[in-house]
Amino acid sequence: MMVGAALVNNVILARFLGLCSFMGVTTRIDTAAGMGLATTFVITVSSMADWAVQRWLLDAYGLGFLRTVTFILVIASAVQFTEMTVKKVSPALFQMLGIYLPLITTNCAVLGVALLLVEGRMGFIGATLFAFASSLGYSLVMVIFAGLRERLALAQVPRLFAGPPIGFIVASLLAMAFMGFSGISTN
Amino acid sequence: MKTTTTKTIIKDGLWDNNGVFSMLLGMCPTMAMTTSATNGFGMGVATAVVMAASSLLVSAFRSRITQEVRIPVFxxxxxxxxTLVDLAMNAFMHELYKVLGLFIPxxxxxxxxxARLEAFAAKEPVLPSFLDGLFMGIGFTFALTAIGAVREIVGSGTLFADASLLLGPGFKFMELRLLPPSMSVLMMILPPxxxxxxxxLVVAKRLVDLRAGKEIQMGGAHCVA
Structure with a gap:
């Protein structure tokens, strides 16, 4: 299941979540890796929190219709919490991730994974592992794509295609490559 | 800051600053929900409604929202x-709701x-903000429908398939079959x-702009937050 979540149903290339950051911050490998790391942490933490909120608050009191509003609040606080923790525990890492942390709130991969968990009706351990594996897949693709774009920056691209369009086409090829993983897991 | 007329707002939203093709924002539903023109259209309309309504609200409360807490409030x-759109679609357009599923929330x-709330509605009066939200949303719908149409024609040879099922029986006339099934390229429906x-299509828009003698935009994806 973890391989399935990380590679086959990759959040970026198969489910199309988190594309803003995918196109936005993958111009250099180190920023992409930093963003991947921060997002991995936030996805895992907020999915655990969202799972608990869904189980004991929304389901218990029949408030399912407030799910979107509640989850976005939980995610925003998880991001804030992550920011404070990282700042306290490791100032060096905070320096590196600094500006990317607040951006994670509007990363749809975070909300998307949380909603997928609710729909999948998983147990707590399963949900945590799924969130962690999905976010690892996210980081992996971010770093690979950043590597490709670093090379792309040096290549001669026709003027009409320069910038985002060639990025999309490269992403398309990458998505095709990831489709090759689909035989690994039936999930 | 320059005064914005209704005409420029409409033009910006529909073409010049089109959310998808120029600003490259809102990429997730753009990719995920455009396997057919009908899905793209449905997604676009839902987003347009949300944008128009939230632009209106933010603009109406803009003097009350302080700088520090504006992002959470937005x-x-x-x-x-x-949530309103989600519930309404679940009630009145259940088939479409089932298809769009995860991407409505x-x-x-x-x-x-x-991005539009931050850049426009937070500073401008109510009516222009409403129009900006509305036309940005319509531009978004246009982009999604265009991408969906291309993918659907090449990928399965149809155009607006299932439109009657998803939008209502009145849209039956829109269902077309342009190519025989044997000519379809499954790859276009799949993520790549x-x-x-x-x-x-971004290249195509640049080409049209270039023909019209306009400077082409080289901008990339920039999320506000």
Whole structure:
């Protein structure tokens, strides 16, 4: 299941979540890796929190219709919490991730994974592992794509295609490559 | 800051600053929901409604919202609008709701509404903000329908298939079959096709702009937050 979540149903290339950051911050490998790391942490933490909120608050009191509003609040606080923790525990890492942390709130991969968990009706351990594996897949693709774009920056691209369009086409090829993983897991 | 007329707002939203093709915002539903023109259209309309309503609200409350807490307030307003649309679609357009599924709540974390709130509705009066939200949304719908149409024609040879099922019996006339099933390229419906078509359509827009003698935009994806 973890391989399935990380590679086959990759959040970026198969489910199309988190594309803003995918196109936005993958111009250099180190920023992409930093963003991947921060997002991995936030996805895992907020999915655990969202799972608990869904189980004991929304389901218990029949408030399912407030799910979107509640989850976005939980995610925003998880991001804030992550920011404070990282700042306290490791100032060096905070320096590196600094500006990317607040951006994670509007990363749809975070909300998307949380909603997928609710729909999948998983147990707590399963949900945590799924969130962690999905976010690892996210980081992996971010770093690979950043590597490709670093090379792309040096290549001669026709003027009409320069910038985002060639990025999309490269992403398309990458998505095709990831489709090759689909035989690994039936999930 | 320059005064914005209704005409420029409409033009910006529909073409010049089109959310998808120029600003490259809101990429997630753009890719995921454009396997057919009908899905793209449905997604676009849902987003347009959310954008128009939340622009209106933010603009109406703009003097009350302080600088420090504006992002959380914007997100909450958008989330409330999304919840309304979500419930309404579940009630009245259940088939379409089932197809769009996960991506309706995800309008909250779509960068496009938030970007327009930050850039426009937070500073401008109510009516222009409403129009800006509305026409940005219509531009978004146009982009999604275009991408969906290309993918659907190449991928399965049809155009607006299932439109009657999803939007109502009145849309039966829109269902077309342009190519025989044997000519369809499954790849275009699958994820890689989404990236490919979007990339090529961005190029197409640049080409049209170039022909019209305009400077082409080289901008990339920039999320506000």
């Amino acid at each position: 997100i909450l307003i958008v989330a409330a609008m999304v 995800l309008i909250v974390s779509n960068c496009l509404p938030l 096709g989404g990236f490919l078509v979007t990339g090529l």
